[in-house]
Amino acid sequence: MIHAASGYSEIRSWEKAAVEASKLALEKAGLSRASTVFLFATSSHRKQLDKILPRIKKITGAEHLIGSSGWGILTEELEIERRPGLAVLVVDGPELEISSLALENLQENNFMAGAAAGNWLKTLDLPPEAVVTFADPFSFQSPHFFDGLEINYGYIPLIGGCAGEDGREGKTYQWAGTQNLYDAVSLVSLGGALRHATGLARSCQPFGETFQVTRSEGNLIYEMDGRPAYDILLESLSLIEFSSSSPPVKGDDILQQVFLGLPVKSFQTDFAQSPFMIRHILGVNAKKGLFSCVSPVEEGEFVTFTVRNPEFARQDMESMLSELQTRIRPEEARFGIYINCCARGEALYGQGNHDVSKIRSFFPKLPVIGIFSYGELAPIDHVNHLHHYSGALSLFAEK
Structure with missing residues (x-):
């Protein structure tokens, strides 16, 4: 025993x-x-x-x-x-x-x-x-x-x-x-x-759409669904509704609450019911229309955005x-x-x-x-x- x-x-x-x-x-x-x-x-x-x-x-x-x-x-x-x-x-x-x-x-x-x-x-x-x-x-x-x-x-x-x-x-x-x-x-x-x-x-809940990475280099994401990745990030951020129990978020801190959801297997498009990995968005470059992720992201992969949510957690x-x-x-x-x-x-x-x-x-x-x-x-x-x-x-x- x-x-x-x-x-x-x-x-x-x-x-x-x-x-x-x-x-x-x-x-x-x-x-x-x-x-x-x-x-x-x-x-x-x-x-x-x-x-x-x-x-x-x-x-x-x-x-x-x-x-x-x-x-x-x-x-x-x-x-x-x-x-x-x-x-x-x-x-x-x-x-x-x-x-x-x-x-x-x-x-x-x-x-x-x-x-x-x-x-x-x-x-x-x-x-x-x-x-x-x-x-x-x-x-x-x-x-x-x-x-x-x-x-x-x-x-x-x-x-x-x-x-x-x-x-x-x-x-x-x-x-x-x-x-x-x-x-x-x-x-x-x-x-x-x-x-x-x-x-x-997990602590982070997927929100918005699933996007295909159509242009990337290492951990830099240039395009999603054929459009500038930065534009899609901004559009996605506008969809967030923080719950009353969520930590307060200021404009400068938004990337401390929003993350990228990466697939755990090839050709994964479902993030609502399937497992996924949560990764930091390190920074953005509005001029070049890109943002960077802490991990490499392959072209052709599907990703989503996630937000910290205590109720979801x-x-x-x-x-x-x-x-x-x-x-x-x-x-x-x-x-x-x-x-x-x-x-x-x-x-x-x-x-x-x-x-x-x-x-x-x-x-x-x-x-x-x-x-x-x-x-x-x-x-x-x-x-x-x-x-x-x-x-x-x-x-x-x-x-």
């Missing part, structure tokens, strides 16, 4: 927080030690991570200690934003197959890092169910990492996301064991007696949780990992603890741990993707 439980601490002292969170998790799980421990910390603890990691490893007896910094952290009980926090999830069971790895110097070559991850997976006795991944968002180039991994190993579900921070240092941290790193990716393979299911909830969260219940029943789920975009939480809903309260209502006894992230990993139709402005919940149950 798999034993799992979470603990957290809001104590500012790193030592007291490490002890409180670890012992609470062990006590709730009925364990004296745990083979695998997930640990997340807010930026307030960043200067003490080299002390926190060995202390928690010693308290829990963890063979595998994995995690990252977050803009905020969460458990099934609460979300901690804009204040100090540590969260610990202990996992143990006789039939689990767990392995962990940290890869440094990620920025130098993401493709080779993905290939190295593939080599590591080849050494495992059994193929894992999934690989939980925490990457430095300032170094991680997901397409290259995915390519290196899949060319060398093949498809394996990657879940987790990009680490976060509070903006004071401009640096995030990833760890495996007592190695506290940056410009890195930490990975833990979960297998053996485990099965999993992942769901994705609430509904999508409930739909995601309801769908997950059909794949893993609440009484079967042993633990969950929830990676939540840093632009959700209080910034989206105007209140804290929204998402964890929803998770608790659908999965009342589920131990959960997670971060407020700079990117969320979740596969769609057996293809790995890095998402933004989303919440990705992965549930684990016994086979």
Whole structure:
């Protein structure tokens, strides 16, 4: 049987927080030690991570200690934003197959890092169910990492996301064991007696029409439906009706609320009912009639515009949780990992603890741990993707 439980601490002292969170998790799980421990910390603890990691490893007896910094952290009980926090999830069971790895110097070559991850997976006795991944968002180039991994190993579900921070240092941290790193990716393979299911909830609602990109170059979009892309963007913005619960929007901030919706598969034209990826519109050039997107956009692809909408986000969260219940029943789920975009939480809903309260209502006894992230990993139709402005919940149950 798999034993799992979470603990957290809001104590500012790193030592007291490490002890409180670890012992609470062990006590709730009925364990004296745990083979695998997930640990997340807010930026307030960043200067003490080299002390926190060995202390928690010693308290829990963890063979595998994995995690990252977050803009905020969460458990099934609460979300901690804009204040100090540590969260610990202990996992143990006789039939689990767990392995962990940290890869440094990620920025130098993401493709080779993905290939190295593939080599590591080849050494495992059994193929894992999934690989939980925490990457430095300032170094991680997901397409290259995915390519290196899949060319060398093949498809394996990657879940987790990009680490976060509070903006004071401009640096995030990833760890495996007592190695506290940056410009890195930490990975833990979960297998053996485990099965999993992942769901994705979005913050942004498609609006207006679907357009075909008829001229583009890299991340620059010149024409849509044969017309200047800038003109179509302006026309689309005029269609927006912000709800009363939406964050207030000023003219200069409109591109902080409106994003491009990109397809997840070829020839996708439906964005209302089908999955899609949310990407920033970086800027516009009225003279040239173009706008730029954070990701490359291929000519011939269909795209749409999306807008942050808390009401849509609430509904999508409930739909995601309801769908997950059909794949893993609440009484079967042993633990969950929830990676939540840093632009959700209080910034989206105007209140804290929204998402964890929803998770608790659908999965009342589920131990959960997670971060407020700079990117969320979740596969769609057996293809790995890095998402933004989303919440990705992965549930684990016994086979």
